[in-house]
Amino acid sequence: MYEVIMYDGGIYRSDELFELIEDVGGVVLMKTRSAQMLTVTMSIPSEDRKVVEALCKDIGGQVKEVPLAGTEIAVVGPTLGRHHMPHPICDVAEYLRRCGAVTVVMGLARGRGKNTSQISLEETSIIDEYDACVFMLGNFKSCVETKADLLVRKINVPTVLMCGPKPEGIEETCDAIVHGVGRKASRMRDSEDRAKLEEVSDRVEEILADKKRSLEEDPPFVHPSEIKALLENYPPIDMCLRPAPIVMHLDGLRAKISYEEYHEEIENMLVYGRRLGDVCVIAPSKINDSSMLIRIKTRSQVAYEDSLKAVQ
């Protein structure tokens, strides 16, 4: 059994930590360095956790729980205008990042208004690339109910709706509702606000746990971290200057390199003696050509395709 934890500390003696992770058979999921500070999200065997924790403390760092590690979450507002951004959308995104998720903040092109707001097919396709979505609406009950029906219903990934008043009759449009946070013009600093942020994180954790359970029924052919380890040494990714060139999803990865240029090379890489292109669906991201999505096929899917090949 593997556990995901995060080291938060200095860069000093961090090479010892990386060596230990490798020695115990763990994987570094994400590494972020800022000046002399370092955060490392890692997946390690449960039985070795104590050893890793002891080393982290020895080199002057802290170990934190990261329940959302290995996921990418979209935090969506009706628009990018100052009426809807940055508070509290950025606060939610920041809090989810502290829980280990990689978050993306986005606004809709025509999400403003009550009766005229809309979400395009392109927008829903982009949101559907993520593991989960947190959708933020405002302070008026009638607006929240109308807009949830117009916008949130069309999203196909697990969604947490955040809004001010408690809405009625829209429970089936989303997977969870957190009410009590609407439009705000200041940061979510007080204890009540912090409790709401924690509630959002808990709801996201719950809906992702449901998704994980359904994935476990027919698990991916390989774990995303194994493909991550394979891709990390691939030169275009190794040399990519974007903060997180590979982002793990529950059922795959996002690789932030051009699909047009590199998809053939990636498809021809080998994992457990098979072409990556045979065990994954590799597709360009709907955002633009600068990233690609690698969705790992399930074991039954691969077995079924093998049986078809055997017949031929």
Place this chain on the structure above:
Amino acid sequence: MAADIVVTGPDEYGCERYKALYGELMNDVGKLAAIEKSYLLLRPEVPLFVVSVRMKTIPSARTIGAVASTRSERDVVYVSISDEMYAPGILTALWHRYGRDNVQQIDRLDISVRGAKTSFEVDDINVESQEQPVKEVLGALNRVLPEGIRVRRTLTGNDVITVVATEERMTQDMLDVAGKVHDSMQNGGEIDV
């Protein structure tokens, strides 16, 4: 805080949150202290939003003499700014009149000007037009009103500014409601809409 903020509408939660939001936004733009009374009518189910504010004083043009003290020594006029909010405006106005070479900002609130005949001449230079405070209040009201409620009309008169907003077509009924609110704010009477 403003002396009086009244928010009415059928959505109790929305009204309560908008009262706080209005106070925060007006405070952000530095206009809360200049407002005597604010009235917000919020009917999101229509949707119809009316925001009316009564200023403490009728906005008037501001000169350097009103926001800074000046003294003349030999051929140099020294300007000492008492209201920092006007510092950028004063500097711009002085540059425009006397040229950049003749205007020196000694420190944050002190400026020396060469080429002015008397300090009275500097005192009379306008730093803010009569319309500027109204524009700033309108800008703040646009931030308060929901983004999607784009069809807006503005009523102004003496010290009262009223903005009525809806999403699609502005009907005569909506304008009548806004007119009533505007008149009541001007007359100081009770608002009943």
